[in-house]
Amino acid sequence: xxxxxxxxxxxxxxxxxxxxxxxxxxxxxxxxxxxxxxxxxxxxxxxxxxxxxxxxxxxxxxxxxxxxxxxxxxxxxxxxxxxxxxxxxxxxxxxxxxxxxxxxxxxxxxxxxx
Amino acid sequence: xxxxxxxxxxxxxxxxxxxxxxxxxxxxxxxxxxxxxxxxxxxxxxxxxxxxxxxxxxxxxxxxxxxxxxxxxxxxxxxxxxxxxxxxxxxxxxxxxxxxxxxxxxxxxxxxxxxx
Numbered sequence: 001x002x003x004x005x006x007x008x009x010x011x012x013x014x015x016x017x018x019x020x021x022x023x024x025x026x027x028x029x030x031x032x033x034x035x036x037x038x039x040x041x042x043x044x045x046x047x048x049x050x051x052x053x054x055x056x057x058x059x060x061x062x063x064x065x066x067x068x069x070x071x072x073x074x075x076x077x078x079x080x081x082x083x084x085x086x087x088x089x090x091x092x093x094x095x096x097x098x099x100x101x102x103x104x105x106x107x108x109x110x111x112x113x114x
Numbered sequence: 115x116x117x118x119x120x121x122x123x124x125x126x127x128x129x130x131x132x133x134x135x136x137x138x139x140x141x142x143x144x145x146x147x148x149x150x151x152x153x154x155x156x157x158x159x160x161x162x163x164x165x166x167x168x169x170x171x172x173x174x175x176x177x178x179x180x181x182x183x184x185x186x187x188x189x190x191x192x193x194x195x196x197x198x199x200x201x202x203x204x205x206x207x208x209x210x211x212x213x214x215x216x217x218x219x220x221x222x223x224x225x226x227x228x229x230x
Contacts, residue, residue, distance in 0.1 A: 091157055
């Protein structure tokens with residue numbers, strides 16, 4: 001596609017429910033990242049994919065968070081048993097090659113846990 | 115570890131004022147340095163970058179010079195416009211061998227508001 005696409009753009013859920021956030025990277029980009037941006041905070045790295053593998057998932061805050069990538073393209077971030085502190089904007093980015101250098105970001109998914 | 119420190123916002127300026135947003139970093143060697151901008155409701159996009167000491171990155175009237183001696187990469191613009199209102203993030207990628215994965219370290223962001 002022309003840019004990184006994320007869906008949904010907004011998600012409101014009840015505490016304890018599971019949510020899935022989707023990211024469509026730029027076509028041909030092998031590297032994909034997920035970040036979390038909380039109100040008034042910077043970007044918190046969650047996970048890095050190279051192809052379908054995740055060589056760095058050191059930023060996932062708990063075992064309630066998981067992510068996968070299929071076909072070297074679309075990625076899904078899943079949050080199980082959501083908590084209010086999970087409320088944030090979740091950003092996805094992609095880049096070509098091995099991942100160093102410029103990253104291209106989607107507009108994000110704003111998650112609100114009530 | 116690596117870190118990026120930005121001046122806290124929000125920064126409020128009148129149109130046509132001079133802008134400086136300070137950024138300092140901690141990293142070994144010669145990291146690559148970036149400024150990203152996030153307009154309301156959008157994702158981050160690259161504004162400019164510099165990959166070696168004394169390089170100046172520039173774009174859309176914004177400039178930043180890579181200063182190794184002060185480990186700084188301050189963002190400047192001579193005359194801001196209302197359309198420059200956004201959040202600005204300083205970031206670095208550590209020096210490393212080519213082709214390898216290098217995690218980007220972002221600053222916390224500085225919100226700029228330009229009033230007419």
